[in-house]
Amino acid sequence: DQQVKQNSPSLSVQEGRISILNCDYTNSMFDYFLWYKKYPAEGPTFLISISSIKDKNEDGRFTVFLNKSAKHLSLHIVPSQPGDSAVYFCAARETSYDKVIFGPGTSLSVIP
Amino acid sequence: DAGVTQSPTHLIKTRGQQVTLRCSPISGHKSVSWYQQVLGQGPQFIFQYYEKEERGRGNFPDRFSARQFPNYSSELNVNALLLGDSALYLCASTLGGPIGGYTFGSGTRLTVV
Numbered sequence: 579d580q581q582v583k584q585n586s587p588s589l590s591v592q593e594g595r596i597s598i599l600n601c602d603y604t605n606s607m608f609d610y611f612l613w614y615k616k617y618p619a620e621g622p623t624f625l626i627s628i629s630s631i632k633d634k635n636e637d638g639r640f641t642v643f644l645n646k647s648a649k650h651l652s653l654h655i656v657p658s659q660p661g662d663s664a665v666y667f668c669a670a671r672e673t674s675y676d677k678v679i680f681g682p683g684t685s686l687s688v689i690p
Numbered sequence: 691d692a693g694v695t696q697s698p699t700h701l702i703k704t705r706g707q708q709v710t711l712r713c714s715p716i717s718g719h720k721s722v723s724w725y726q727q728v729l730g731q732g733p734q735f736i737f738q739y740y741e742k743e744e745r746g747r748g749n750f751p752d753r754f755s756a757r758q759f760p761n762y763s764s765e766l767n768v769n770a771l772l773l774g775d776s777a778l779y780l781c782a783s784t785l786g787g788p789i790g791g792y793t794f795g796s797g798t799r800l801t802v803v
Binding site for chain 2: 622
């Protein structure tokens with residue numbers, strides 16, 4: 579039973595435009611949400627996170643929005659750059675176990 | 691500062707064999723987690739260790755085991771290998787606490803033939 583879902587396996591965006599990656603979750607016990615980026619042959623790299631008590635967190639070109647009532651979060655990348663092309667994983671942390679559960683990922687392609 | 695280091699980077703084993711994967715966390719990180727990533731899927735949680743104690747276990751069979759040493763490095767052991775165990779095995783370390791951001795190693799690519 580998948581607790582973290584990313585329903586779009588892939589996304590293509592023109593350079594300079596906004597990329598929006600979506601994520602849904604089912605477990606109300608998650609207290610922290612994270613986004614990771616992964617290039618081939620490398621481990622995932624932490625990108626940005628948000629606490630469950632907030633609804634927005636911004637870091638440069640990256641903004642994460644959290645809608646707790648809908649159990650939905652999204653990652654906005656503005657403006658998108660070709661170097662952003664990677665697989666993006668949404669992840670959620672369950673405090674009681676301090677473990678992070680990952681979604682299946684969305685492959686983002688930013689077209690020059 | 692060295693990041694999370696994993697060894698070996700690649701490994702080929704035969705069905706039924708046993709394998710040991712190794713991980714050295716970032717200096718000062720006391721928590722190590724292991725994940726399995728099959729092609730096309732997200733990393734699946736296997737184990738978490740903190741201060742040498744198991745803090746969490748994912749839905750993996752007893753063929754999978756792990757331990758953490760006094761220097762916080764860790765080993766993941768898999769016995770009686772199956773073809774389906776072929777995957778990228780990722781190790782991640784963290785300080786723990788509310789920060790939540792794991793630092794991952796580049797992984798060990800295990801191929802079972």
